[in-house]
Every structure is written in C-alpha cells, then in structure tokens.
Amino acid sequence: MMEILSVKQIYKAFGSSQVLKDISFSVSKGEILAVIGPSGSGKTTLLRCVNQFETIDKGEITVCGEKMVSYNGKETVYAGKAQLRNIRLKIGLVFQNFNLFPHFTVLRNITEAPMAVLKKSREEAESTAMNLLGKMGLADKATQYPYQLSGGQQQRVSITRAMALSPEILFFDEPTSALDPELTGEVLKVIRGLAEEHMTMVIVTHEMAFARDVADRVVFMDGGVIVEEGTPEQVFGSPREERTRQFLLRYSQQ
Amino acid sequence: MGNINLQELMPAMLSGTVTSLNIFFLTLLISLPLGLLIAAGRMSRLKIIRYPVQVYLLIMRGTPLMLQLFFFYFGPYYILGISGTSRFTMAIVAFGLNYTAYFAEIYRGGMEGIPLGQHEAAAALGFTKNQTFLKIVLPQVIKRIIPPMGNEFMTLVKDTALARVIAVSELFDVAAKAASGSVSTAPFIVAAVFYLIMNAAVGQAFSFAERKLDYYR
C-alpha cells in the first residue's frame, strides 16, 4: 500500500511547554485515520505541523514520498521553498471554523485557488466546482455569499473548496465542533461520502460514534503523546490503556 | 454684512477653492499609497524597520499639523540653508507626511482586523503571500476602512485651511483677507458654504462606496 503521510518521532514545544512528544504514525492511500483525545492534548498542533503552520523541533514528516522535514541528529532540515509549496498542494485542510472568504461567492471560494494556484481555466474550474457542489447538495448555493449560509452549509463549502484542488490527503480539525448539534449530521454525511470514494483522510473529531464507524484506524492522544493506536474495534471496544478507557467513559456519559 | 462686492469676491474665492482642492487631492495622491508602505513597516517583524516607523508615527500624530507646516516651510532655510522652497510644495510635503501617518494607522487597524484564519485558509489553498494580500486581505481591508477613511477625508478638507499659516492662499485665506478688507462676515459665510459643498461630495462618495461593498458581511 502506498504511503501518503509518514510522521516519525516529532517533537514540538511552545516555549517551555512540550506539546508534542515522540509522535509517530503513517497513513496509506485510501486510509482514514481518526484522531481523538481531550482538548489540549496537541491534536490541532499536530495538524498545524503537518500543514506547515508550525515548525517542529525534532522528527521527520514525509508526504507522498517527498521529505518535508527531516532531522539530522542536531536540528531539523526543511525542504526548499518550492518543494514545500509542492507538498502543500498535495494536502487539503478543513478548519474548525470554516474560514471561507466572505467577499467571494460560494462558487468563487471554490474556483479561486484552482485558477490562481493551479492555473486552471475558468471554465474548467467552474465545471469542477459545480460538479462537487452537486455532490455536496449545494448546487443551488453557488451564487450566494458565505454569510447567507448556515454553519453546516459553510462547512460543506469549505470541504468542497479543499477538494477542488484534488489533494492526496485531506485533514479535518474538528469539522463539526463549531456547529449547532442539529447541523453536524449533514457535514458528517459528506465526509462519509468522501470515505466511500476512498479519499485519504485524517480526521480530528469528538464525534466518537462517527469515528468508530468511518475510520480504518484510531489514534488516541493525551498530553502530547499517542497513548493508543488501533482499529476502531480495538480502541473503542477494548482499549488497552487506562487513560483511553477514562476518556471514552467521559465521552459516553455525555 | 458690510460693504462687499460679491462680483469681485467670487473669482478670488473660486481660485482659493481650486488651491484647497489641489492640496486635498495631492495629499491623497501621496498619503494613500505611502500610508500602505508605512503600515507594512509598522507591522514588520524587524525592529530596525518597525521602531523608526513608530517614531515617525508618534511625531506626525503627536504634534500639531500647523507646527509641521512651519517646520517644513522654514526648516530647509534655517537648518540646511536652502532658500526659495515654494510655499505650496512645502505645504504638500507637510500634509502628505502628516496624513500618511493617519492613513497608515487606519490601514493597520483594517489589516489587524482580518482574522488569522483568512491568511491560513489562503496559505492552505496554496496562494502565495502576494495573492493572499491582493485577493483575500486587501478587499476585506478596504471594506473595513471605508468609515474611518471617510472621517479622515472630511478632516482633510477642513485642514487645508491650515496651509494659510505659511501664506498659501487657499479658500480660507482668501475669505479671511476679504473679510478684513471689507469689514464683513460675508466672505466667511461663502467659504463655509464652499467647505460644506466639498464635504457633502466627500460624504456622498463614501456612502456610495459603502453601499457598493454592502453585498457581503
């Protein structure tokens, strides 16, 4: 199986607080990895390191066989600017609070990057966008502005926007946490749709039932370390670690 | 209202108005782009750029524009021994540098108001820094700064009257001289009406721009 993402022994500190400690995992093509863990455990920081928003202190990250950053025993060595940019284009990111561009219509939110970054023609970008919007059940929203949409619709647009660049892997940082409970379903449904199409995904989520159902593998993080990793059946059904058990217990009580 | 000949007064007042408008537009021509540069310097991570810019902003916003006008008009001669600088040119220099400072702070406020998520979403989509600025940040900054810019433009219309202190004969200077010559308040009233007309136009332009950008939130 082709490896899309490999993270090896990464460390990240903010000042004196060590936020990621010896994190290693990999994701193969078509695989779906769910990352769960209490708030403050370093999940967002991990995604931000892979997405080049933070630099790591130690360790290695490889995307589609291209070394993004490696460690020579003394310091990290990042790839050159052009290569980092190339790597970035293979990665899509969906934010907790959507971050749609408010001054663009839904359609332009989706077409702008393919046109400006991938230099696609307007016709091509728009037909791809309309196609994707149709799949997301948003075809009738193309000419609207983000403020005219519900949170769930906005998040679906932001997923469409990321998909329009045909990334090799898509990261989600708690895609439903900013939504009213009655709107989470429609977003989880489109992620499920992507899963059926074998999109490679890393999903940070507090939706345990969803993670259990859709993920191929689950990682439980706490205090900046990976406490436990396994299939959903293992991690949710018979967790090996006490910390995992405690965490899941708290969630099932809510 | 004293003995005043409107037929003689009007042409002088109109030519004063033209001078005022020249100060207004030339100041904008200098300050609007230069303010952007200064705002970038103010937000720079490099202290060697940021600190001098902060000193510049402090001086320009912390001392009277009237004093700055005197400084730029008399400074070249008293400090550098250069004579023959034109009053009008030095007025433009003083207004330009002064308003650059105010515009820079408005730009900075506008840019700092753009959520970090906008920059990050653009970066995640592969936009370059320049593309992010031009396509994502700037349009949103423009919408945000229209109200404070409107205030500043109106203040500038009125501030042009200060050019009189270095004997630039703009609208207010003409009015004041005509008033003292004819012992009449009529020239002041005419000047007031002219300033009001100019600012009404500025106000209209800004509410038009505000309506134009009303299509998103």
Ligand SMILES: Nc1ncnc2c1ncn2[C@@H]1O[C@H](COP(=O)(O)OP(=O)(O)O)[C@@H](O)[C@H]1O
């Ligand atoms: N930019 C930052 N500067 C300092 N500390 C940070 C920063 N970002 C995150 N942290 C800290 O790192 C820890 C992990 O945060 P985060 O990755 O957001 O966790 P999670 O997403 O799992 O809730 C928290 O203690 C948080 O306060």
Ligand SMILES: [Mg+2]
């Ligand atoms: Mg988080």
